[in-house]
Amino acid sequence: MKRMLINATQPEELRVALVDGQKLYDFDIEHPSxxxxxxxxxxxxxTRIEPSxxxxxxxxxxxxxxxxxxKEVSPSAVNSDDPNLSRAAIKEQLKEGQEVIVQIEKEERGNKGAALxxxxxxxxxxLVLMPNNPRAGGISRRIESETRNELRDAMAGLEVPEDMGLIVRTAGCGKSTEELQWDLNYLLQLWEAIDRSSKxxxxxxxxxxxxxxxxxxxxxxxxxxxxxxxxxKESSFKxxxxxxxxxxxxxxxKAKLYNDAVPLFxxxxxxxxxxxxxxxxVPLPSGGELVIDHTEALTSVDINSARSTKxxxxxxxxxxxxxxxxDEIARQLRLRDLGGLFVIDFIDMLANKNQRAVExxxxxxxxxxxxxxxxxxxxxFGLLxxxxxxxxxxxxxxxxxxxxxxxxxxxxxxxxxxxLSVLRILEEEAMKNGTEKVIAHLxxxxxxxLLNEKRPSIxxxxxxxxxxxxxxxxxxxxxxxxxxxRIKNKDDDGSEESASYTQIKAEDTALPEFARQTAPKVEQAVIKEFLPDAPAPVQNKKTSAGLINRFWTKLIGSSAETAEVSTKTTEKSDKTVKPQGEKQQNNRRNPNNRRNLNNRNRNRNPNNRDRNNSQKNKPANGNTTTQNSTPEKKSKEPSVKSPEANTETGEPKPRNQNRKPNRRGYNRKPRAAKPGSEESNVSNKPTPAKDDNTTVKQQESKEAQPNFNKNPEAQSYAANYQKNISAAKSSSEPAPAAAADKHAAKTED
Structure with a gap:
């Protein structure tokens, strides 16, 4: 459990600690003075402009x-409305004694003044408002790409002045337009108060x-x-x-007042x-240690194995x-809030994979x-x-x-x-002209x-x-x-010299420079702790989907869409015959329906059916003469092969006589025989009973017939097709008994 601990019992120090369980991972401290x-x-x-x-x-x-x-002088600071004003033009317009509104970017350090x-x-x-930098703006780099698109949509509804820039902080992740607009209004009010107070x-x-x-x-x-x-502390709690x-x-x-007798930390x-x-x-759990040293240029961190035997x-x-x-270096940088350059001397490792693992x-x-x-x-060299x-x-x-x-x-x-260093300085001072005596306070x-071991030298x-x-x-x-x-000859007034012990300097009772004598003067700001007029809006937070749910939603759609699809599938499965024009359900994943589906797709085009029939009925001698087979008709409309002539009677053979009845796909019944003929007697023999699956397949085959109502070429083809069928029926006569028996045998097979 993560907690924020605020210790304000001592007025000289305010301390804020962030802990995860009992592990401190961030710390901040401030003195009111x-x-x-x-x-x-x-x-x-x-006060001064330095061109160099x-x-x-x-x-x-x-x-x-x-x-x-x-480069940190904005065009508005020199009363210019041009945001692209060059640095040379800004330099010319800056003058000594000019008033500017500045913000501290880096505090004073040592002999260096503050950077403004x-x-x-x-x-x-x-949000972060940039009131005089319209070219600035964007979204925090720490926000992930998925959320960035949502924030861009939310920022599109904000009312931002044209001469200002806006940056979304990490805390703005997942916030609505209303919440962002509330924070923007607060920042605009604050800037108006600052601008008004500066005048x-x-x-x-x-x-x-x-x-x-x-x-x-x-x-x-x-x-x-x-x-x-x-x-x-109660006042801090309020x-x-x-x-x-x-x-x-x-x-x-989440805010709670801590009243236990045991100190909070x-x-x-x-x-x-x-x-x-x-x-x-800083000790490490395994027995090693970190050694952190600060210099003017950088901070060095050395890792020692010490007693580590892990x-x-x-x-x-x-x-x-x-x-x-x-892990400990990253934690110490946050606790100490160190900045600048760092050089870390890790323990030497020979394997490159170990170096990459540490990085x-x-x-x-x-x-x-x-x-x-x-x-x-x-x-x-083992340095990072x-x-x-x-x-x-x-x-x-x-x-x-x-x-x-x-x-x-x-x-x-x-x-x-x-x-020894003092002894050399005494000799150097004594060698100077006019020196009477030299006194050393040590x-x-x-x-x-000096008085014992170095008396002969003196x-x-x-x-x-x-x-x-x-x-x-x-x-x-x-x-x-x-x-x-050093005492010169002319400084000696000739009076009797006092005893040496009386010449010892008394203790300096003044406090050293680093000791605080009085509390420093605290600056009083015109605007301090500026709070918004209206409270922040409270939005009903939506529970964000997890990684697996988001992946599953992208793969098969949302849960609502999945439920809708499952409902439609159930309704379709209850119906044996589908309505005409309804979209066919894709059953390719079902192994039982895969073959039937392929057959239906193969026979859906009438040209394919006719081509298959013609290949089966094609004579061995290669004669491919067909009715209406002129080049003009072949180029304009689909070719329809006429029934071949019967070799025994000279009459045209029925179209489907040589077609195998067990051929998969679009099954076609043989032509009806005339009453009283031997063929009718043969064809009236009882046929084997068909199961329900055969009936369903025939139903599906009928549904799979193409619709010719929308395509003009298909309509022309359908007319020719019906005309050829009618001509074949009108010219046909009863077939011989042998031919009828043969055809009936094929039908029964």
Missing amino acids: QEQKKSNIYKGII LEAAFVNYGVDKHGFLPL TTYISLAGTY EQSNPFLIFQESNVIIRALRDHLRADIDEILID LVYNFLKQVMPHYLS NRYQIESQIETAYSRE GSDIEETALNTNLEAA NRLRDALKIDRARVQTSRISR EMSRQRLRPSLGDTTQLTCPRCNGQGEIRNVESVA PIECATF DQIESRLKVRIIVLPSKHLETPAYDIE
Whole structure:
């Protein structure tokens, strides 16, 4: 179960943790005195334009001026309506003292000032509005392709001003047009308030301040997969409740006030996991460890196997440790919110498939990260390079300070090294002209080393250079700190010299620079925590079909269509004879009907039937004389072969006399004999009873007869066909008994 835990019991820190069971996977912290400045909107004044940097410096109301690149200056900032205004034209129109509305894109870091932009972006619950960038817009890259088409249809119904751009956030996935329009209206109202407030004052000031960490966490992280929101302070609970009631009413039931005596973070055992985000070394489950070091250019991550023995050989041990390290690295990047360049030194692996497995594992672990991440492949040196977007100040920048003893290096020189370095400096200062004496204020350890182990060296310098050297130990100094003072001859006033112990410097009672003496001045924004007028609409969510259901629907259609088809099939199966003109059901999958269907299709065309009959009745000598067989008629209408003459009587032979009655397909009855003839006596013999299947086949064969009503050529053919049949019947006479017996025998067979 996923939960959002909000700890606000201490007013100096607001902490928000996202946990899955008891596993911490995201963390954010904020101090009220050091609120985030990123995305804040200021009114500033251009103080200097630097052509060599292609940038301008802007005073926006803080000590350090902001850095505004010319590429981040929108045409509307220079009062131009042309969205395609070139950078050179913008540079010409910018002037010192010009007022601009800027937004902080990157906060101050070290000696660097904040990076500014005039392309304002206002983040809502589902959308991001770009009020002065009409060319911007689209859908979040994290949304899948199937949902993107639905969102495009929903965005088509939005009323977006022509001079503005719009981006759909990941939270907007599956939202209706009404919900998106509600969020757009809220952002438009916010921009109108910002634009109106910017004209009220001329001095630089803060116009709009980004929401605090609690509101940002609800807006950016609250999704349907989070089951609970636990808050351990009543005032913060009211803030969460009011925000959800106005913006996300469908999540209102998830907010709960935590009143247990056990601290909230201790209940879910995440305090120890938070502490790992402050340490340099992070342990791995198998016994290995991560070592994370920060430099000015990049962050290095080293993986050590340490006590890890999980594997049958060294290759398998390296693979298992690297796979665990990939998951933990992705987690630590989110907890510490580190940004910039990273170099990861994995344990060497010989097999290429193992390297690919580690790369894929790292990419899969980074998929849930909100920041933009780019990774490379493991090089031949075993290094992997990657970059991560800096969303906000890192955990170290927010809560950690530079060590005053090592100045952030992490290491200091030992006592001997510092003492020898001081001895060389004393000799250098003593060699300068006019030097009367040199005084060295040293830590106790360094002074003890010089006065005992290096006393002969000090005596040699004094005798050789005629300069007095005084070493004063100070308990207020720590290695490697020291202070050396040179006294010239003209500075000596001739008065009696005081004792050396009285020359020891007193302790500096002033607080160091890194200690906070007084709370810094907090900026007050004109617009803060701007909420929409109307609550968000609540839509009845449709249950989304699963992957198998979606695949099955694409394969055979929706369930409604399937039910309709099954109903029609049942109705057709109840009827033995189908109505004329009704569409035939495809029974090709039924093995019992496959042969009959093929026969019907083969005999459906009358030309095929006649051609088959003619081939059977064709004489052996190759005589193919037929009635109406002129070339003109053959080219214009289908050929109809006349019945061949009877060799015994000279009369035309009946058309179907030589046709086998057991021929599959379209069965035709023999011609009727005249009453009283021997043929009629033979033909009146009782015939074998036909089963129901034969009757059904005849019914289907009748239905399979072609319809000649719609085709003119078919109508002409049908007329000739009936004419030939009539001529054959009128010219026929009773056949001999032998011929009749033979024909009857064939019929009975």
